Amino acid sequence: MPFFPSRFICVCLHFLVLYFQLQESQQRLADFRLYIENHTRHPEDLSRKQIRIYQLYSRTTGRHVQVLGKKVNANGEDGGQYAVLVVETETFGSHVRIKGMETDHYICMNRNGKIIGKRNGRSQECVFVEEFLENNYTALLSVKYKGWYLGFNRKGRPKKGSRTAQTQQEAHFMKRPPGGTAELPEDFRFTPVTKRTRRAQRLKASSGTH
Template sequence: MLQIFSLCKMQHPFHGLFSFCLHQIFVAEENVDFRIHVENQTRTTDDVSRKQLRLYQLYSRTSGKHIQVLGRRISAKGEDGDKYAQLLVETDTFGSQVRIKGKETDFYLCMNRKGKLVGKPDGSSKECVFIEKVLENNYTALMSAKYSGWYVGFTKKGRPRKGPKTQENQQDVHFMKRYPKGQVELQKPFKYTTVTKRTKRIRPTNPS
């Protein structure tokens, strides 16, 4: 509830004294759904903060294999450590928006207007941007930033599902991040510098 106060001064009609009146105005404030604000900010690309580049694999819950970017063709049939399953993921520090590129082919994982997963050599289009969602079961889902409600998904045979046929609660769209065998995270962890309290220096006393 937002309260606005105004103060007015008026003269009494029978004598010269001034009296003051205080008006209190109540303005009803509409309920604001903060989730809408978060979703709007999530869809906004962060062009100011430093980008993070990570190298990992995406393990498909349904196929039991990893996503592969085979040029223009996409599948989820990659074994652990497969060169086509190694993905370079560029993330914004705010918004959880990512661009996913195959390390071996330099093609980006994208979703076209028909909801089909395709590989493209140029990842600047919004069709190649996905929003990471960490689910309650600790799996990750990738929703298209351009086509809301459409997710990256695969069948048990590792074939891509079309975006319109996917939902967040389907196992087909659930993935787990895994680092390739022998690989470590590209992004180095931030190291904190420990500052100790400076002790007072004691000067030696001169002998008398």
């Protein structure tokens, strides 16, 4: 008979140990979540960011993304003051916030898919994910609106996010130094093809056959 109480006490002690281990595990998890929040809650804290400065060359226009206050387009000149971008990369992940150095406005995408410049870049609408493509270009995917990319048409005007895709040239960019002195590799040069260009190519090909 004394065996039963002893076994019961051992079982109780065993469950008690498991209970305290579970409590300790939950506390560690809570501490870790608090640590993550403290490192991601304040986007203005530059000590927790990697800061880069560069230009974004647009594959569509052959020019650069520029931030003109609330307006954003891809008609910036190489080395232009509005084409110099400050890119803030969070220490956790590849999420970036991009703002114009001259105007101090962030590139953001609203719920309608429209690209606009905002003074305050804390919103998730101003966060993009860098996607590195096989053709050596970079695409910028909206964090808040899945499947929507930063993109510009041939006139340099922003495209609606809902009309973009990673495979479109309108959403392809290349990072360049801000000095305006670096030459583009041949693979990245923007060469507009016109009717005159095609006619000249045909004449050149026909003359070479004689």
